Amino acid sequence: MEENSSDRDRRVSRQFIKQEYGGIPELFYSHSTKAPFEHCISCDRALQAPNTQYLVEKAFRNYPEFETTDVIFEYAMCLNCADQMRKELSLSSLSRIQEFFENRVNFHLRRDQLMQSDSLNAPAWLKNCLITGEAQPSLEEYQIYGHFVDNRCVYSFLPYMISGSAVDEITNLLSEKTLGEIDRFIDENFGLPPELKKPIRDNPIIFV
Ligand SMILES: [Zn+2]
Numbered sequence: 110m111e112e113n114s115s116d117r118d119r120r121v122s123r124q125f126i127k128q129e130y131g132g133i134p135e136l137f138y139s140h141s142t143k144a145p146f147e148h149c150i151s152c153d154r155a156l157q158a159p160n161t162q163y164l165v166e167k168a169f170r171n172y173p174e175f176e177t178t179d180v181i182f183e184y185a186m187c188l189n190c191a192d193q194m195r196k197e198l199s200l201s202s203l204s205r206i207q208e209f210f211e212n213r214v215n216f217h218l219r220r221d222q223l224m225q226s227d228s229l230n231a232p233a234w235l236k237n238c239l240i241t242g243e244a245q246p247s248l249e250e251y252q253i254y255g256h257f258v259d260n261r262c263v264y265s266f267l268p269y270m271i272s273g274s275a276v277d278e279i280t281n282l283l284s285e286k287t288l289g290e291i292d293r294f295i296d297e298n299f300g301l302p303p304e305l306k307k308p309i310r311d312n313p314i315i316f317v
Contacts, residue, residue: 130261131229146185202287240275
């Protein structure tokens with residue numbers, strides 16, 4: 110398929126987005142091992158091998174009455190597998206999601222502001238919902254996303270946090286075909302029990 114000029118501009122501008130690197134923040138460690146993720150959940154590739162790029166997604170639920178936070182699910186996926194997943198999605202879903210982010214988020218402005226005020230301090234990047242601006246302590250559910258290269262965290266458009274309510278908005282943009290594809294992908298790759306499937310299906314890592 111031919112890309113139109115705005116797609117091309119977007120791709121080119123993404124290639125030149127400034128990236129800086131920090132260590133992996135503990136927030137992005139695996140909750141189960143208390144250490145950085147070692148393997149891609151889909152292809153099992155070693156993620157700490159030099160120059161291996163991957164994404165981490167973790168979903169949290171807050172219980173303010175108990176002053177505690179649970180990790181609902183978490184995984185790391187190499188960029189190859191994430192691209193593969195993206196290719197399985199319908200074009201209409203992808204373009205609706207792209208449009209949603211373009212209308213609601215100024216990634217360049219956000220990045221510049223955070224770089225000036227908080228540089229490579231991940232908690233500051235994750236404090237407010239990327240879409241709604243809501244602050245984390247008031248959220249019942251939220252998900253965080255990060256981009257990594259071996260043992261380094263990439264600061265560019267990511268890392269970011271998305272609140273549960275914004276996740277619902279995004280899910281509503283996905284076509285039935287796409288939801289079916291995501292279900293199939295999860296079945297083939299994750300082998301998760303049904304209660305864990307829903308949050309992943311609701312928010313696949315296709316936004317980078
Ligand atoms: Zn992989």
